Amino acid sequence: MKLELQKINETINAISNYIDQDEWSDALLGCEVTLNALDKYDKNSIVLKLYFNLAGHFIDVGTYLKNIDAISKGIKILEQNSEYFEENFNINFFYNLANGKLSLANDCGHSNERVNFKNIELFNEVKNLYWKTFKLIDKKQHYELYQQNLINLANVLKQQFRFSEALQLYNLVINQNTIFPQAWLNRSSCLEKIDELLNHRTNKMIIEIIKGYDFACESQLVPIDWKPFYLHKSRFLNNQLNSENIDQDEIETQKEYSSMSHFRQWCIVESLTLNIHGMYCSCIANERDNLTLFQNIISSTNILQYEQYLNRLKAEFSLMRLMLYESKFSDSSSHDFESGYSELNDREIINIRTEKLRACFRLCFSILDKLAIFLCQYFSLKTRPNTAFNNFWYDNKKILEEKENFALIAINSLICDLNEKNGQFGFYKTWRNSLEHHILFLVPDNFELSNDSTHTYVKISEFESSLLNLIQLTRSAIFSSVFAIVEDLRQKIPDDKDTSIEITIHKKEFNGFP
Incomplete structure (x- = not known):
């Protein structure tokens, strides 16, 4: 019945x-x-x-x-x-x-069990679903769901060791005065993973970890039975700070941030720095991009050649970042007037500003493809004339997936996001191909799109937001590539490390032309 x-x-x-x-x-x-x-x-x-x-x-x-x-x-x-x-x-x-x-x-x-190459496909599937939700959700209409989805997405990225992106999302939710303690607690967990895997610990990191446990202790959404554990964690970490005042630290951090150039402040806000400390703090330690292969490493490998390669990648990333900044804050109207474009009533947005955006998009993929070569050279992997970020893994799948290296998990996850068939950002590669080999037009948001095999039209707001996301993905790929090499070097510390010769590498100074 x-x-x-x-x-x-x-x-x-x-x-x-x-x-x-x-x-x-x-x-x-x-x-x-x-x-x-x-x-x-x-x-x-x-x-x-x-x-x-x-x-x-x-x-x-x-x-x-x-x-x-x-x-x-x-x-x-x-x-x-x-x-x-x-x-x-x-x-x-x-x-x-x-x-x-x-x-x-x-x-x-x-x-x-950590994410590994045996279970990563399921985590990638989960990540795709959270990305889909993020791209579709109306923040104003579903505010709580918007925040919960961001936290869950950040958690999956954290589990796949994509630390810079995870912290970026946690910070985004926290800066919106979230009521959800999961954002704070998982941010603390992410920082603890960075400390564990990268041997990176500072007083500021400890302070930021403490903030998560303190928020949980005060939150009405945390079960009372759990609070003694978070209180214990907070007190334990506070004892490591040598009586450092957390409130005073916050004031000093803000003062140091304010002393930096508007450009650097913008880089920090938009998560575009290549600085591990800068993932979680905006103090003066984040004034320069100090990402390097040399930190806490003892190696018999000729690491100088790889650091030189990293210099090249950082230079291209810096140029791309600067062009994006100039597209937002510089007036190029006089140059546009001098260019003298023909009025065709085709509604294409064509000016120096949009050309900088297009150039930034191309540079992202140039950097990603160079990272593929970088990793292939270091790990002695197979290459071919068209080796690129989207295909180098599949040519060397067996070798790479036999390695126990957390940062390679992150790189695999990034490749999946950019996969043209099932990645949530596979269309970036389609746009890149249109920029390089066909014609891509940037048009107003109210333009009725009509793409074909040789012409691609993209709304300007969608292109700009996608470009920022692509640059942040590229930044994550740079971090992950460096971490992958550093982790491999740590696993191969020479037996004769006590008799090793220490090499000191200084940062270049730019007080003028050489």
Whole structure:
């Protein structure tokens, strides 16, 4: 006998109440009964809506109870009806499916296993779903979901060792005065991972880690039973600061930030510096791009040639960053007048400013492709005439995936994001090909797009926001490439390190022309 749909809807609401009251076993039983009842109906819009709500409950209950079978049932419901759910539930569909798959990947939050090349595909799938949600969500209309999705996306990036991007997203949410302690706590966790894997610890880092635990102690969203642990962590770390005043440190940091040039301040705000300290702090230590292969390294390898390669990449990144800055803050109208373009009423935005944006886009891929060669040279990998960032991994997959190197996980994750077939930013490569080999027009946001095989039209606001994201991805790739080489060098510390000769490399000074 069929249970009436009205009764099924009441049961689903009751399941929600069970969850709110922490009656998880009753909630799971209700889910099972409801699924059996729904399966007797032919699918229509009402039934599918009930299925969608039930799937979310299965995932929530399964995650809390560490019940893989329940989570899998929730995911199965979402995937079997994905076409309808994607069209009608959109961001909630992607978000719920991502949460379910992340729960499986993390063993319901209880896995101690790091992301590796055996499980990375599932994490990449989860990351894609959070990226989809991010690109579709209306921040004003779904503000809390917007923040929660950003936190979850940052968590996956952190798990894949993409530290610069994860911290960037945590900082974004925190600067919006979030109520969610997960942003602060996971930011602290990310900094602790940097300390662990990169042997990078400063007083400022300790202060920033403490802030996360202090926020959790004060948050009403943190269970009371958890707070003593966070309080213990905060006190333990405070004892390492030699009575340093955290409030005074904040004042000094702001004063140092204000003393820097407007350009450098902008680089810090937009997460465009090549400085590990700058991932989490805006003090004077972030005044220059001091990323190097030499920090805390003892090696018998001729590392100078690789540092020279890094210099070249940093120079191109610096040029690209400067052109983006000038496109935003410099007036090029007199140069545009002198260029004298023909008025064709085609609505293309053509001026020096947009040409700088286009040049920046090309430079990003130039840097990424050079990073591929950089890594191939260091790890003695196979290359070919068209070796590039998007293909060098697949030519050397076996060698790379045999290595236990956290930064190679990050690089693999970045490559997946830029994959033309299933990466969320694969269209960047399409744009790049249009810039290089066909014709790409930048047009006003109200322009009606009409692309073909040789002409690509992109709205100016979309191009600018995408360019900033691509530069931040490129920055992450530079960090990850350096970390990959440094980690490999650490694993190969020579036996005769006590008799090694120390080499000191100074930063170039630019007081004038040589």
